[in-house]
Amino acid sequence: MRNQAWKKHNIDIRPGTVIQGKWHKNSYLIKKKLGQGAIGTVYLCETNGKQAALKISEQGTSMTVEVNVLKALKKVQGNRLGPYLLDVDDWQITKHRKYSFYVMEYLQGESLPSFIKKNGMEWIGVFILQLLEDLENLHQSGWVFGDLKLDNLLVVASPPSVRWVDVGGTTQMGRAIKEYTEFYDRGYWGIGSRRAEPSYDLFALVMVLLEVFYPDRFSKSPNPEQTLFKKINGVKALRPYNSSLKKAILGKYQSSREMKRDITQILSSRQKRRRPKRDKNQVNILPFLIELGGILLLALSYYFSSLLF
Amino acid sequence: MKKGTLKQILLVTDGCSNKGEDPVATAALAHQQGIAVNVIGILDDDQTEDPEGLQEVEDVALSGGGVSQIVYQESLAQTVQMVTKQAMTQTLQGFVNNELKQILGPKQTLEDLDPEKRGEVMEVVEDMGETCDLEVLVLVDTSASMYDKIETVKEALIDLSLSLNARIGRNRFSIFSFPGRRKDVELVFDWSPRLDEISSVFPKLTSGGITPTGPAIREAMYQFGKKGLLRSLRDEKSGMEEA
Known part of the structure; x- marks a missing residue:
C-alpha cells in the first residue's frame, strides 16, 4: 500500500x-x-x-x-x-x-573496524585521506553523500580501499539532506543545518571514526559540542588528528580539500619525526644494494654474451 | 508558472478518538479540499506494535491522502520528518499521475513507464518537493495519557522545522492542541516559518480525558480556510505585489 x-x-x-x-x-x-x-x-x-x-x-x-x-x-x-x-x-x-x-556491482570486503583491528591503527590516516579524496570528487560534481556512516562503508582488498555501498542519501548540493542517521547528523547534535553542503559530510566522517572506537555509540547531552570533543580526546589512536577532527565537527572546513591539507600535514610531520631511525638503515643498505645490483648486471651480461658466442 | 503550496495536517496522538464525528470521514473531507492528513501514533514503551486502538491511525491517514506511522517515543523525531516528506512526495506524485493520465491515457501512471522515463519524471517530482512551499498544521493530542510524551513531541517538532527549513522552498507551521479548554482545538503556536520558539509555548498544554479527533481535524481544516481567506483579502489590498 x-x-x-x-x-x-x-x-x-x-x-x-x-x-x-x-x-x-x-x-x-x-x-x-x-x-x-x-x-x-x-x-x-x-x-x-x-x-x-x-x-x-x-x-x-x-x-x-x-x-x-x-x-x-x-x-x-x-x-x-x-x-x-x-x-x-x-x-x-x-x-x-x-x-x-x-x-x-557486487562489492566484497570487510567492515572498517574489523580491518583496522587486523591490520593496525596506521590505516586510519590512510582511510581518512582516501575518504576525503572521494568526498572531494563527489562535492566537486555537485553532490553531497548525506548518509555517510560506518554501515555504508566497506574495505575491499588489493589494494585495501574504502568503498561506499549505499548511496541512497546522496543529495544535490544546496538541497535538504535526503536521508540521514541521527548519530551522524549534525542537526541532531544541534551543531548545524540539514542542508547538503561539504561540511555536512565532513561532520559525518568524524562520527564514522568515532563509531570505530565507540561501537555502541553514545547519546546527546545538554552540551553536545563538549561531549563530542571529549569523545575525540578519549581515543588515543585519533590523538594526532584531534585538531583537524574538531574543526570538522564545528563546520570550520568549507571543503574536503582544506581538511585533506591539514591531515596530510599531520601525517607528513609524524613521518618526519620518525624518519631519523629509518634513514640510518637506508643509508647503510642503499650503497650495498647498488653495488650488488651492479655486480649482478655485470655477471648477467657476461653470461648472456657467453651464450651468444 | 507560480509554484504551488502543499498543505498538510500532522496529527500526533496515542490512542483512539472517543468524542464527536468519525475522524476517518473528516480526514476524507480534508483530502478533498487539497489537505493531506498525516497521522503519527505514539506507543508507550511497554506496548507492542499495532495495538487495536491504533488501527484508527492508519485509517485516518489512508482516507486523508497522507502517511501514517506508529512509533515509540525514541524514534519520534526521525519519523515525523520522514512522514512529512513522504506525504509531500505522495501528493506531488498524485499530481504527476493525473497529468500523465491526461497525456497518455486513463490507465497510465508513473509505475507503468519504462525505468528510464520513470527516472526522469521522478527527478521532476523531487525538484518540486524541494522547491514547493509547504504549510503544516500540527494537531497534538493532549489527553491525559499524552502527558509524559509532550516533551518528546516538542523536540520532534523542532527537529521537523530543522529538516524542512533545509529545503529551498518556504515553510509555515502552526500548532493546535486538542481538546482545547473551551473549544475542540486550541491554538498553541500561530503560523510561523520556524518552530524554534515553541519551547516557551508548550507548557501551556493541559491534559484532559477526552479525545475529539474528528472535530479537531474539521477545525484544523477551517483554520487553513480562514488563513486562505485572510491572505486573499490582504493580497487584494496590496494589489499587484505578487507579480
Whole structure:
C-alpha cells in the first residue's frame, strides 16, 4: 500500500529463483540474501556467469530515486564512488504484482573496524585521506553523500580501499539532506543545518571514526559540542588528528580539500619525526644494494654474451 | 508558472478518538479540499506494535491522502520528518499521475513507464518537493495519557522545522492542541516559518480525558480556510505585489 510506502517490507525470494526483467529481458539467478535496507532487500545473484548484487523492492519510486543517484555518480570522473550500476528493470510476477529492481556491482570486503583491528591503527590516516579524496570528487560534481556512516562503508582488498555501498542519501548540493542517521547528523547534535553542503559530510566522517572506537555509540547531552570533543580526546589512536577532527565537527572546513591539507600535514610531520631511525638503515643498505645490483648486471651480461658466442 | 503550496495536517496522538464525528470521514473531507492528513501514533514503551486502538491511525491517514506511522517515543523525531516528506512526495506524485493520465491515457501512471522515463519524471517530482512551499498544521493530542510524551513531541517538532527549513522552498507551521479548554482545538503556536520558539509555548498544554479527533481535524481544516481567506483579502489590498 502506498500509504505505508517506507515501512519495512520483507521480500523473500528463494535461492534458485530466476528473475527476468520486464523491459530489458535480462535474467538473474538469485543465490542468497545479502541484506535488508529501509527501502528494499539486496540479493547476491548471477548473470552471464558473473556475480552481481540485486536490490529489489515494491516501492518503485523510492528505487527510482536511488537509481538516479547511481546514474549521476556514474558520470563523476574516476568513478569508484558508489557501486557500478548494471541494470534497472521491473519484475512482473502476476498481472497485478510487480517489483522494481536494479543490479549493481557486487562489492566484497570487510567492515572498517574489523580491518583496522587486523591490520593496525596506521590505516586510519590512510582511510581518512582516501575518504576525503572521494568526498572531494563527489562535492566537486555537485553532490553531497548525506548518509555517510560506518554501515555504508566497506574495505575491499588489493589494494585495501574504502568503498561506499549505499548511496541512497546522496543529495544535490544546496538541497535538504535526503536521508540521514541521527548519530551522524549534525542537526541532531544541534551543531548545524540539514542542508547538503561539504561540511555536512565532513561532520559525518568524524562520527564514522568515532563509531570505530565507540561501537555502541553514545547519546546527546545538554552540551553536545563538549561531549563530542571529549569523545575525540578519549581515543588515543585519533590523538594526532584531534585538531583537524574538531574543526570538522564545528563546520570550520568549507571543503574536503582544506581538511585533506591539514591531515596530510599531520601525517607528513609524524613521518618526519620518525624518519631519523629509518634513514640510518637506508643509508647503510642503499650503497650495498647498488653495488650488488651492479655486480649482478655485470655477471648477467657476461653470461648472456657467453651464450651468444 | 507560480509554484504551488502543499498543505498538510500532522496529527500526533496515542490512542483512539472517543468524542464527536468519525475522524476517518473528516480526514476524507480534508483530502478533498487539497489537505493531506498525516497521522503519527505514539506507543508507550511497554506496548507492542499495532495495538487495536491504533488501527484508527492508519485509517485516518489512508482516507486523508497522507502517511501514517506508529512509533515509540525514541524514534519520534526521525519519523515525523520522514512522514512529512513522504506525504509531500505522495501528493506531488498524485499530481504527476493525473497529468500523465491526461497525456497518455486513463490507465497510465508513473509505475507503468519504462525505468528510464520513470527516472526522469521522478527527478521532476523531487525538484518540486524541494522547491514547493509547504504549510503544516500540527494537531497534538493532549489527553491525559499524552502527558509524559509532550516533551518528546516538542523536540520532534523542532527537529521537523530543522529538516524542512533545509529545503529551498518556504515553510509555515502552526500548532493546535486538542481538546482545547473551551473549544475542540486550541491554538498553541500561530503560523510561523520556524518552530524554534515553541519551547516557551508548550507548557501551556493541559491534559484532559477526552479525545475529539474528528472535530479537531474539521477545525484544523477551517483554520487553513480562514488563513486562505485572510491572505486573499490582504493580497487584494496590496494589489499587484505578487507579480
